[in-house]
Amino acid sequence: DAKTTQPTSMDCAEGRAANLPCNHSTISGNEYVYWYRQIHSQGPQYIIHGLKNNETNEMASLIITEDRKSSTLILPHATLRDTAVYYCIGGTYSGNTPLVFGKGTRLSVIA
């Protein structure tokens, strides 16, 4: 699995967009970028994934650079409930290789 690098922590004001960066310079051509988040005392929750095109769903948007060496997860209007640890992971779509989690970014949304 591709090794990813994320900032340890970030703050965001409530109602503003939260932009969480991730570097994955060693990602291979068939590896997707997955984002999960973990709210305190709960299991991780899937957010979004993408290969090379930008993706959007009801939770977030994922912007992947053209060279696929980095990506940004965007929460358009952060709320207090978005306070969590966010994990960026490189992995194959088939599911044959289990996802490897790093330490993630601790996002604190501030009122």
Added chain:
Amino acid sequence: DTGVSQNPRHKITKRGQNVTFRCDPISEHNRLYWYRQTLGQGPEFLTYFQNEAQLEKSRLLSDRFSAERPKGSFSTLEIQRTEQGDSAMYLCASSADRSQHGYTFGSGTRLTVV
């Protein structure tokens, strides 16, 4: 479907005792994963099943750990002769092949070895 269910939610055991955790995945998911998480760290992969076959085990999974998934439905994770270093949150996740929704995790079982 109520998602991935793990039991018990909490377990306190004395060092040297055996413990067993259960995971009930989403019924149509054929893949099941076990992870362990300690404070301040991301989840660490332990093992995974495709249907009833255990396809991969991490080097973290010592011979005191064993996992089963009979009939490809629920799974159990047993730890024999527990040690204080086994204290952690044990997470179970399930997924379908080429899922558009990634893994679905349970709420975990928190193990405390005293």
